[in-house]
Structure formats: structure tokens, C-alpha cells
Amino acid sequence: MEAVIISCGTELVTGQCVDTNSAWLSEQLTAQGVRVVEHITIGDDIEDIRDAVRWSLDRAELVIITGGLGPTGDDLTREGIAAAIGQPLEESADALGRIRAFFERWRREMPESNRIQAMIPKGCTVIPNPRGTAPGIAYQNGTRRLYSLPGVPAEMREMFEAAIRPTLRSSLGDACMLGARLLCYGISEAKLGEAIADLMARGRNPLVGTTASNAILTVRVLARGDDAESARRLLDADCNEIRRRVGRVVFGEDDETLQDAVAALLIEQHKTIATAESCTGGLLAKRLTDIAGSSAYFLRGYVTYSNESKTQLLGVSAELISELGAASEAVAKAMAVGCQRAAGSDFALSITGIAGPGGGTPPEKPIGLVYVGLADSAGVTVHRFLMGEHLTRAEIRDRTCKSAINLLRLRLLSDR
């Protein structure tokens, strides 16, 4: 079965709001084995709604439209659907009764303007809305079905669960679609694509694709099966194969972060960490404490932004700083060592570099040059990164922290 999702609202086409309903509905439908072929977003305009509904009913068996069912003059989805299916609007006694009951429950008078929400196209049925005044509208023509739901996410979701999901199960049979996302760090999208090119072949089941966002690469795997078990088997086989090919590059699944992965390893190995940051200004400590329960492994962080604080708090020699500059391998090393000693932690991560947009002195010290130190009681290693002068200050700080956390992750994996 194929589906089209329509979102209706001038606030969407003017960019004042981001449409999250379509993604949520798509996720639900995809998980049920429905192929969502298109999202359409239009403003509150009768002709645009009419045309979009007509086109969608032509294109797919299932059409869901959200938004435009409110009581004000700019809510025109009712009219648009009526025009698309060539039926007049009629007052539904069922819908009016439900709207009245909604107000009675809160002991309020029903404003006359809410009465318009009881108008539905002739031949359509009402979808009850337990959380609001806008009833939904259901239309069926042969095997083609259209559902109109309110734009308020909580109302839309509850009505989808109650009125639409049950009908999908019965029309799909046992078929099932399952998805997974493998998150990767420390590889280019091109290299990742080369490593799994055969799995990404068009039309293959599972469907495998990659996306890049802020230096994190995501491999999406979507498996279709005749039942849940066979979909799960296909999904797991591909996920295992991808992990086998790219190894430790995969740090997590779905919504996991690099710090989630590191936190789990630190807790598993009963290890503690402290941080000493210059150019990232606290972001590394922030990430490592994003996780509830981080006090089990995170002891303390130093944001040694001034040179004086590097000397006072971490014992970095002032001569070293004036001789080699704060953004240097030797200073990163001294920061990590000083931090580990002062904190008495198992590990210490240090960061110093040039986040920009000013302060770069190419070619020796361009913007984006960053040193990350990793110390334990036995020694220290320092890694040099060139994050790229084309990146913003925020991006350089973000990627520096990701690289630092990833270094600790790889270290903990090696120790295991």
C-alpha cells in the first residue's frame, strides 16, 4: 500500500513552524509496511487543498491530511476536501454532539464559532477527537481512503492510534517493515559508501542508505518481511554485516550519542574521567555530563581559558605557553597530565586549539588546528586535528569534542 501525507497551514509554508506531523505519521506508516511516497505542504487556501487532495487520491490508496480543522476563518480543510470530492458540507449531528460534550465536560459555554467544526462533507464520517474540539473526517471511495486530522500533534497522534492504525493492520495482513540506524564516527561518507556499496543496491531488501550530519554518519537499514520475525531476521543480518565491515567506526544505534557510548564503557570498566579544556570552553565536560548518573565516572572539569588559569590550575609552565603558544602539542600534553594528577581520575582529556573565527596564523597554526591529549597515570598521548578553516567556531568546537570523546571510546574498547 502507498500513502501520501498532506500538511495544511500557512504557518508551515511561510516557515514559521517546522512540520513534525508528517515525519511522525511516516514513521508509523512505514513501520506498518505502508510506503509513504510523498509529503505535500500547502497553505490555508481552498483551491490548493482541493488540488492536493485530488492529486493525492489519484496517486495513492491512503491519504492523510493534518491541520486546518480549527474554528477560525483560516481553517479551510473541510471546504477543500468537499471541493475535491465534489460534495457539499453538511452539519453532522454526531460531530456537533461531541463538540458540545467537550465544552460541557469543562463546564464552559460552546462559542458559536465552534459550530463550524461540525460541518463535514456529505458521505464522510466523523473521527472522534477526545482531546480537542476539532473532529476528524474519514472518506472512502472503493479502496481509496482519506483521513483528515487536526494539526495539534497530541490530538493528531491519539486519533491516528484510535481510528487509523487498527484499519491498517487489517488491510496489511502479517507483512512487516522494521528499521534501524547505525551511527558511525571517524570515516568519510564516500569511504563508508564504498565499504557497503553492494548492500546499498537499488531495490534491494533491506533498503540501506547513508546520511551525514555534523560529522556523524548514519546508515539506515529498512527491512520488509512477510511477518515480524522475517523482517527482524533480515534487519539483524544487515546490521551485523555492516558492523563486521566497518568495525569500531559504529559507535551506536538510533538516538545514541558518542558520550552515551563512552559513559557505558566507563561504567562497565569502573573508570573515572576529568577534563581540561581551553578552546571548547566547557563543551566537553557538558557532553560527558549529559547523561543521567554521570557522577559515577565524571569527577571534575577545568575550563582553563586564560593562560594564567592553565598555569595555576593545571601546572602548565608559563614559559612553555609563551614559547610554543597555548595551541601546541606540549601544552595539550601538560594540561592532560596536570588534570589527571589534580583530579586523581583514571583518565583525563585535554583540549587546546584555535576555534576561530579569528586567531589563526596559517600555515603553522590555522583556524581549526586542535590538540587533544589523553592521559592516564602511566602516560599521555596527544592527537593533532585539522578541523578545517571552512567550519564555524561552533562546528570546530563540536567536532573537537566528538573527536576527543571518540579517542576515549577507542581507548576503552582497546583496554577491554
Next chain:
Amino acid sequence: MEAVIISCGTELVTGQCVDTNSAWLSEQLTAQGVRVVEHITIGDDIEDIRDAVRWSLDRAELVIITGGLGPTGDDLTREGIAAAIGQPLEESADALGRIRAFFERWRREMPESNRIQAMIPKGCTVIPNPRGTAPGIAYQNGTRRLYSLPGVPAEMREMFEAAIRPTLRSSLGDACMLGARLLCYGISEAKLGEAIADLMARGRNPLVGTTASNAILTVRVLARGDDAESARRLLDADCNEIRRRVGRVVFGEDDETLQDAVAALLIEQHKTIATAESCTGGLLAKRLTDIAGSSAYFLRGYVTYSNESKTQLLGVSAELISELGAASEAVAKAMAVGCQRAAGSDFALSITGIAGPGGGTPPEKPIGLVYVGLADSAGVTVHRFLMGEHLTRAEIRDRTCKSAINLLRLRLLSDR
């Protein structure tokens, strides 16, 4: 002028990602007086892309398509556009040169798979991508124009600014639409709405509306004028009136942050700041160093996550912590005083509290209870906040830092 925006990506129609590019582009186009009539989202499918491009070029003078320009097999926007306009793909020497140069800049080998990104439909021109390997594609047929940009938001935005926005200005004529956003902190949306209700009347010019996001309230003002000067006059009059009514609640405009406002005040007054954080784990220091040039006012930050570190680094008495708990007014006070003294800064901000999701002991110490201390060499004040148990850990940490930075902002404004 009317526009259609197309987003391309299977991750979008399956609901694995929310499309934010279309909203951003719509906001930019709307502010330039372009009417965005529709957003279309489709998967990585040549026929679907072809049909969407054809339909859109029929419907509107301006079409922008994002996504699907990567180097892997599921990136099919190039092919889809070529099919829509009936032209073959050709390797562009210009594009290939830029991709090679991108890799050379980082002294890396160009993977062979990136070569496909230099393929563009015959008759189209290349839009340079300074931040990535995917060049954009521009197509013109009479007054109809199509721009294809990468899906990575940062790349897409920079290329829009460089290649598309300048062409819009010239095609719009004298009529002008100007927008502004006034950013507010420390007032409820209902109170703000009451204060400016008359300005928010429907159909009024300028159009005034409010939105709330993560405790920041935004007042949007959109003014239409026959020329730039008259639009500017209307816009400024409304902005001034809103500022007059709500006063210091307005901390900035457009994309400014609370830390931007505080940084400007600190620099103006030649003052310095240091921080001591427990539950926010470095986020406060991170925000205060978000700004280029923050070394002018930010000296150092302590992330005293363990109780031991509070005692060792800030001199908070261990008895005080064991008696009253780390999340207490007295500890916040001692942290701020200890931090100011150790750093020798003009001001010190301290934060201690319960970010959750565990660790709350209601009614005395529920999740979301936070103390913020503000010290200078003359003394210290502590503010108690109840952020709300319904908030997530990330939200509590976010709002705590906003409140702390806002306290410093109000203090600096009073000192002025």
C-alpha cells in the same frame, strides 16, 4: 513571485528525519516577498524526483530542491533533474575542479566515488559549495528557475545566501517586506501577548506574532512597504513600541543569544567573569565562550561535579555539603564566593541543583530545584529556581544556564 520547495530523501518520507530545510528556506523567501505555495517531500527515486520537478516548474517561477547530491548510490537528484528537463548528465570540469580542490585543501585523496558529484545536467550551471563536496545545480528556462542544493543544512544555507538570495532582490522590484524578531526572556507568553495585543490584530501591517521555544519568546514583526524605506519605517516603529512596553525583557534581535547580550555588556564595561558549575556540567562556561573573542571577559570555569572537587577547588566546606546537601543555597553561595576569589574575576556565577531524571527528594528538593549564585568582590546573591519536574534533564540544564546568564545581564544593565 511564487515558489515551490522540494525536499528529497528516503529518510524524510520514512519519518527517520524531520525536514527543517523547507521551513528555513520558506522563512527566507517569505521575508523577501516571495509566496511559497507548496513544499513537496519525496524519497530517493528518479521518477518521483522527475515528476516533482516537472510539476513544480509548471506551478511556480522559482523551485528550490534540497538533498540527494551526495556521492552514494541513493543520491539521485542529479538524475531526477536531468530527466525532468530532458537533458543528459555531463561531467562539469568546473565542479570536478572544485571537488578536487576541496580534498587537496585537507591534503586528502579524493575517493573515486566523489567524482559522480561533478555530473550535472547539460545546460545547467554549478553553484559552488565552500563547505562540502556536493556542488549545487542551477537551471534557468525563461523566467523559470530551479536551484538544487545539498541537504546538509549548513551547506544549504550558505549556498542559498551566496547564490540565490542576491538574485531574488533584483527580481522583486521596489516592493519590500522586512522582518524582525525581538527575543524576550523572563516573561510568560500570555503576559507578553496581553502587553502587545493591539499590535497583534489580524490583517494589521506590520503583522505581529509571538512564538515560544525553550523558554525564549520571540516577537515576529513583518512589515510590507511600497519600498524599502517605508517598510523599514513601519518595522522600526513597531519594534520600538514593543521594546518600550516590555523593557529589559527584550534581550536581543534575530539570532542573538542571551550570551551575546552579556558578552557585549561585559566587553563594554571591561568586566571579567568566571564560573563554577555542578549540575550544568560545563554548559554555562560553554555558552559564555560561544562567542569569538570571549577571552576578553571569560577567565576560567570550574566544573565541580564531585563534592570533593567543590571542596578542593572552591573551598566549599565539606561539613556544609554533608549537612545541607550540594543542592543548597549555602553551597551555591560558597561556590560563587570561592570561584570569584580564586579566579580574581569581577564576577562569578555558580550553579548547583538537581537536573534529574533521578535524585529528587520532593517536597524539599524536587527535580528542577536549582540555585544560582552571583558574586563580586563586595558580596554574593543567590537565586532559587524551580524549573519544573516535567522537564527533561537537558531542558533543566538549558534553562538553568539561561536564567544564570540573564541574572548577570540584568546586573550589568543595572550597573550601567
